[in-house]
Amino acid sequence: MRILGIAGSLREGSYNRALLRAARELLPDGVELEELDLRTLPFYDADVEAAGDPEPVVALKEAIRDADALLIATPEYNRGVPGVLKNAIDWASRPPLASPLTGKPVAIMGASTGRGGTARAQEQLLSALEFSRASALEQPEVLVPEAYMRFDEHGELVDGAVRAELAELVDTLVRVADGVTLAA
Numbered sequence: 001m002r003i004l005g006i007a008g009s010l011r012e013g014s015y016n017r018a019l020l021r022a023a024r025e026l027l028p029d030g031v032e033l034e035e036l037d038l039r040t041l042p043f044y045d046a047d048v049e050a051a052g053d054p055e056p057v058v059a060l061k062e063a064i065r066d067a068d069a070l071l072i073a074t075p076e077y078n079r080g081v082p083g084v085l086k087n088a089i090d091w092a093s094r095p096p097l098a099s100p101l102t103g104k105p106v107a108i109m110g111a112s113t114g115r116g117g118t119a120r121a122q123e124q125l126l127s128a129l130e131f132s133r134a135s136a137l138e139q140p141e142v143l144v145p146e147a148y149m150r151f152d153e154h155g156e157l158v159d160g161a162v163r164a165e166l167a168e169l170v171d172t173l174v175r176v177a178d179g180v181t182l183a184a
């Protein structure tokens, strides 16, 4: 099984990229997580799209199509989803009824230095994924507030409670991607 990890932060020392790395360590045998690089993605432009998806967009859509599931780690910028991540969702949501997001199992999580732990960004992200017809998990929630207290200087997750929540999220995503229907 292949999971595509997407972090909504480009910076090297990103807590959200560190969260993806921590998730990778919790995957069962036979499940791989590859991180997508959003650095080269252009801004969504319907004229550019009409002329044909640029190469980074083709690569984004292929990576999503090839993955059994997505795991998205979002920061929160000004109470919302960072532009770099929203832009990727916007490209990936096209064309509307046949996009690579359609029916794709997606789990979301996020780390912020604020006390809300990306709750508002995750709400927006969930809404965008639902509109894009992805199969996004609403639970379990992984909200990581005051991220500087949860990771050490090497970007290692050192908070046991967050690790346990992350393990539950990863387990749920793998089971859903494997075709298990979860009880309501």
Ligand code: FNR
Binding pocket: 008, 009, 010, 011, 013, 014, 015, 016, 017, 075, 076, 077, 078, 079, 080, 111, 112, 113, 114, 115, 116, 117, 118, 147
């Ligand atoms: C932030 N940050 C932030 N944090 C938060 O909890 N709520 C918010 O609304 C915002 N807004 C915000 C806007 C902008 C433009 C920046 C750059 C930052 C702080 C943010 O949580 C912090 O920078 C994280 O470390 C970003 O995630 P990465 O890059 O560590 O993954």
